[in-house]
Amino acid sequence: MATRWGICSAGKISNDFVVALQTLPAQDHQAVAVAARDLNRAKEFAQSHDIPKAYGTYEELAKDPNIDVVYVGAIHPVHRDLVLLFFKHGKNVLCEKPMAMNLTEVKELTAAARQHNVFFMEAFWSRFFPAYEEIRSLLHQKVIGEVKVVRAEFGANLLGVPRAVEKELGGGAILDIGCYGIQFASMVFNGEKPESVTAKGFLHNTGVDETVTVILQYPGKRQAVITCTLVTELPNQAVISGTNGIIQIPSYMWSPMSLIVNGKETKYTLPPTTKHLFFNNSTGLSYEAEHVRQCLLKGLKESPIMSLMESELLASIIEEVHIQLGISKNKG
Ligand SMILES: NC(=O)c1ccc[n+]([C@@H]2O[C@H](COP(=O)([O-])OP(=O)(O)OC[C@H]3O[C@@H](n4cnc5c(N)ncnc54)[C@H](OP(=O)(O)O)[C@@H]3O)[C@@H](O)[C@H]2O)c1
Known part of the structure; x- marks a missing residue:
């Protein structure tokens, strides 16, 4: 059915x-x-x-x-x-x-x-793109050894998009696009809680965060650095550096169509469509839809790949970033 x-x-x-x-x-x-x-x-x-x-x-x-x-x-x-x-x-x-x-x-x-x-x-x-599945598998097999540094970035000029910059519409770089880098680091570090969150950035004249860099530090001298901006295009890549190699996720790190593992590139293709799309690579939304179907068929109440506990962790990191930038005063 x-x-x-x-x-x-x-x-x-x-x-x-x-x-x-x-x-x-x-x-x-x-x-x-x-x-x-x-x-x-x-x-x-x-x-x-x-x-x-x-x-x-x-x-x-x-x-x-x-x-x-x-x-x-x-x-x-x-x-x-x-x-x-x-x-x-x-x-x-x-x-x-x-x-x-x-x-x-x-x-x-x-x-x-x-x-x-x-x-x-x-x-x-x-999380449901084939490249992300491959990353989880490579990390599980420890192909690049122990992960020490993760870098991820999402930047685009979104100043003309009301939803991105207006406070009442939920604007702000971290909520809108920086969250992709945070979820990426969290996936690589297996949903582990960082021992510290440090954020530096600038606010837009509407009061939302405009450009932000977040450093997440994990026990064992492991670090993730995430940059996002609503002002300008960034290379929009991600890199995972381990004691035994490097995994590179070329642009767009949130919907990757290729993966480079220790210099060797694998390319992926998307389901084709002739219909209009507003965002890049959007037919890749089909991967998460199929994942949800599989969860429902199994009677699961949450996803093993994107769990509710991890959504809480991501929200707690974003909240800490908002507090450090002076956007939010509340600890949830
Ligand atoms: N996964 C991705 O790649 C991706 C990409 C872009 C955005 N997003 C996320 O998707 C969500 C929507 O983004 P979008 O770009 O699709 O936004 P959008 O087209 O500007 O708005 C989406 C819908 O929000 C509804 N809405 C409800 N209350 C509203 C209000 N008070 N003011 C304005 N709109 C209101 C409207 O629904 P009605 O049609 O009922 O009026 C509108 O069609 C955001 O949370 C965003 O973070 C995800």
Whole structure:
């Protein structure tokens, strides 16, 4: 039986997610309904993607009994309320990154997922790319020895994107793009809690973080350095240096199409589409969709690759960065 997806919001990433879903076999994945705040937008979205049902409120989607899992593609300030709404109606949820705005909200959501006994995952799509799977396998086999230094960066000129720079829309470099480097370091260090988090950066005139470098230090003299900026393009690569070699992840480190291990490159291809995509390599969203299907088929309530505990850890690191930059005063 196909996994029946409900799509929450008709924005850019929802578009790309549905296009990616439709690169997968129709007997495995179906987008069966979409909800937007405006019924006409939902209808337009449904029509352009051949989705049978369109709703003008998120509540109607939550109440639809013919949905296995809801994809939340709305902006992050509304993630908390939307995810709680879907949990209340017993829905499994795949929620776009960042899971929520701060650690308090993230803990509230992970606790609610457990309480409602539903599947819940933060949509760090990168983790399900073949290159990331290969990285986990290489690290497990200790091909580059013990990892000592990790570097990752995500920079682009996003100053014209309101969602990236406006505080009320959830703006800020770390929440929007720096989180990719943090999740990368966390994956490489196996979800270990860093012994220290140090952040230096600059704020934008809207009060959100604009350019930030974060240093995570781990016991045993191991370090991760993550840079993100909303101002300019960076090489957007990542590097893992071990005692016995180097793994390089060429641009884009969040959706890599090649991997260089001790100088030897492997290339990957993406599922093709002729439909419009807003973001680079977005048909790679199909990898996480298929992962969610496999988790649901196994009856899992969380992903073994992107666990709820790790989402809490990522949120705690981001919170510490916000505190050090003077953006947040609260410890969650
Ligand atoms: N995985 C990735 O590669 C990736 C890429 C980009 C973004 N993202 C994440 O996806 C989320 C959405 O990003 P996006 O670029 O798709 O954003 P977007 O197109 O600007 O907005 C997404 C949707 O947010 C909804 N929304 C709900 N309340 C809103 C409000 N008060 N003001 C404005 N919009 C509101 C709207 O839903 P309606 O349609 O119902 O009006 C809108 O269509 C973010 O959390 C972002 O971090 C992930």
